[in-house]
Amino acid sequence: DAKTTQPPSMDCAEGRAANLPCNHSTISGNEYVYWYRQIHSQGPQYIIHGLKNNETNEMASLIITEDRKSSTLILPHATLRDTAVYYCIVRAFLDGNKLVFGAGTILRVKS
Amino acid sequence: DTAVSQTPKYLVTQMGNDKSIKCEQNLGHDTMYWYKQDSKKFLKIMFSYNNKELIINETVPNRFSPKSPDKAHLNLHINSLELGDSAVYFCASSPNVGRGNYGYTFGSGTRLTVV
Numbered sequence: 742d743a744k745t746t747q748p749p750s751m752d753c754a755e756g757r758a759a760n761l762p763c764n765h766s767t768i769s770g771n772e773y774v775y776w777y778r779q780i781h782s783q784g785p786q787y788i789i790h791g792l793k794n795n796e797t798n799e800m801a802s803l804i805i806t807e808d809r810k811s812s813t814l815i816l817p818h819a820t821l822r823d824t825a826v827y828y829c830i831v832r833a834f835l836d837g838n839k840l841v842f843g844a845g846t847i848l849r850v851k852s
Numbered sequence: 853d854t855a856v857s858q859t860p861k862y863l864v865t866q867m868g869n870d871k872s873i874k875c876e877q878n879l880g881h882d883t884m885y886w887y888k889q890d891s892k893k894f895l896k897i898m899f900s901y902n903n904k905e906l907i908i909n910e911t912v913p914n915r916f917s918p919k920s921p922d923k924a925h926l927n928l929h930i931n932s933l934e935l936g937d938s939a940v941y942f943c944a945s946s947p948n949v950g951r952g953n954y955g956y957t958f959g960s961g962t963r964l965t966v967v
Contacts, residue, residue: 775955784856784942785895787955826893839885839908840956842895 745829750847753823759816761846763829766810773832774805775840776814778825785828785842788814819850855879856959858943864965865933873928873962875943883907884926885956886918887942895942901926930964938966 746764753759765774775790789796789803791812796803802815816823828845856877865871877884885908886898900908901920915931930937943959 777955779895782961784944784958784960785956787957790955828895839897839900841897842887844894 745831745843747827747829747843747846749844750849752849752851753816753819755821755850755852756818759819759823759848759850761814761816761827761829761848762811763814764811765829765831768809768831774803774809774812775830775832776801776803777828777830777840777842778823779828779845780822780825788827790832819848821850821852824848824850855957856943856945858941858959858962860962861960862963862965864967867933867935867966869933870929870931871933871964872930873941873943873964875926875928875959877924877943877945877957879945879957881945881947881957882923883946884920884923885944885946886926886928887944887958889940889942889961891939899926899928933966935966938964940964 773790773792776788777785778788779785789798789801791803791805803812805812826845826847828842830840859874863871883900883902885900887895888898889895897910898912899918903923904920917929918926920926940961940963942961944956946956
């Protein structure tokens with residue numbers, strides 16, 4: 742599995758954009774980048790995924806660099822309910838479809 | 853409707869006991885998983901079943917035995933419980949292996965405490 746590196750924690754002001762970085766320099770050509778989050782005491786929640794192109798959905802945007810060695814998850818207008826651990830995962834596509842979670846980034850949204 | 857449901861939500865039991873955790877998904881997914889999240893908050897995959905067939909077993913002690921009676925259910929039975937088994941166990945499901953990169957749907961977890 743390609744490994745990811747994320748900062749252990751970040752703070753963001755409520756209403757501002759939260760930009761969460763992720764490095765995945767050993768990513769393979771057919772591996773996707775996934776983002777999940779885990780709000781306290783709940784199960785992880787799927788946010789978004791992408792291969793090469795930038796992606797956007799109702800929750801967030803995903804920006805992947807041209808060399809695919811890093812990406813950024815953007816929450817455009819963070820709210821207090823976005824406080825969670827955010828996981829950047831490179832999908833082990835050929836390895837039984839499993840997701841391997843790292844330590845993630847604790848995002849604290851403050852009022 | 854809850855997409856992935858686990859029961860019980862909390863389980864407190866003594867060392868040496870045998871216990872089961874049940875998981876059901878109503879999403880029509882073919883693949884189901886068990887993950888363990890320990891006190892350090894790391895999520896680790898334990899098992900994966902695809903259409904009732906075991907496809908991932910991450911060197912979990914054989915005291916842990918998953919069972920999938922059909923593709924909508926994946927139960928976890930634990931024999932001879934130990935203190936180190938205390939953790940939150942999450943069930944998840946996803947569409948079939950190889951059918952593209954779809955997200956997992958997780959249940960809300962079962963907090964197991966062994967005393």
